[in-house]
Amino acid sequence: MEKISYRLYRDSDYQALIEFWQEAGLHIRPVGRDSRQSLAIQASQPMMHLLLAVEDQEISGTVIVTHDGRKGWINRLATAPRLRRTGLAKELIRQAEAWLRQQGIHIYTCLIEDWNTSSRALFLGMDYVEHRDIIYYSKRENNNV
Ligand SMILES: CC(C)(COP(=O)(O)OP(=O)(O)OC[C@H]1O[C@@H](n2cnc3c(N)ncnc32)[C@H](O)[C@@H]1OP(=O)(O)O)[C@@H](O)C(=O)NCCC(=O)NCCS
Numbered sequence: 712m713e714k715i716s717y718r719l720y721r722d723s724d725y726q727a728l729i730e731f732w733q734e735a736g737l738h739i740r741p742v743g744r745d746s747r748q749s750l751a752i753q754a755s756q757p758m759m760h761l762l763l764a765v766e767d768q769e770i771s772g773t774v775i776v777t778h779d780g781r782k783g784w785i786n787r788l789a790t791a792p793r794l795r796r797t798g799l800a801k802e803l804i805r806q807a808e809a810w811l812r813q814q815g816i817h818i819y820t821c822l823i824e825d826w827n828t829s830s831r832a833l834f835l836g837m838d839y840v841e842h843r844d845i846i847y848y849s850k851r852e853n854n855n856v
Contacts, residue, residue: 715771715799717806720754720761722747724770728763731770735789743855760810764790764799772799776807783811785821788830804837822847 720728725747732739739745744753754761758779764772771794775787785807790799808819821839823830835841 715764715766717762717764720750720763722751724763725750727770728773731773731791732787732789734792737787737789740855743853758814760807761787762803762806762810764803766791766794772803774803774807776810778811778814778816781816782818782820783807783814783816785819788821800833801837804833 728750729739729741729745732745743749750761753759758777760776762774762776763770769791771791773787773789774785777784777786785804788800788803788807790803811817811819819839821834823834831841
């Protein structure tokens with residue numbers, strides 16, 4: 712992984728980022744919170760950190776880190792299929808945690824779908840505790856948000 716560098720998202724990454732997330736199978740909302748304008752606004756906020764792993768100018772990994780002043784959230788963690796099982800996601804999590812620590816946040820959390828055994832194994836291996844007694848609730852103003 713010597714050629715991989717890490718940097719924040721910029722607006723010119725938009726198309727490549729959307730394609731990367733689609734190829735990774737993530738559920739994205741290109742008309743809502745993943746529109747170009749929405750991501751630009753989010754990425755400019757101090758409580759959000761959209762980190763890219765880049766190899767030869769191509770996106771090879773992503774993570775969105777946010778916090779609400781109390782807890783930190785790890786989202787949109789994905790790595791390029793050709794680089795999987797090389798420790799890249801672990802490194803992205805380490806960097807996400809380091810950023811949260813710098814912001815004064817010391818609880819790191821994420822939501823993982825039940826079927827996603829690779830992601831669950833990844834977070835368990837990074838000392839995250841699985842809470843099987845919590846049920847996620849959400850309310851959306853529309854299907855695109
Ligand atoms: C989940 C994902 C991010 C893991 O990325 P990765 O770069 O392969 O992860 P790492 O190489 O850092 O793996 C670290 C550990 O995670 C676990 N792990 C990762 N992939 C696994 C798999 N397919 N099966 C079992 N364990 C797995 C292992 O414990 C692994 O350690 P090991 O390789 O020493 O056994 C990647 O598979 C991905 O992008 N998936 C599609 C998007 C997604 O589902 N994201 C998570 C949303 S919550």
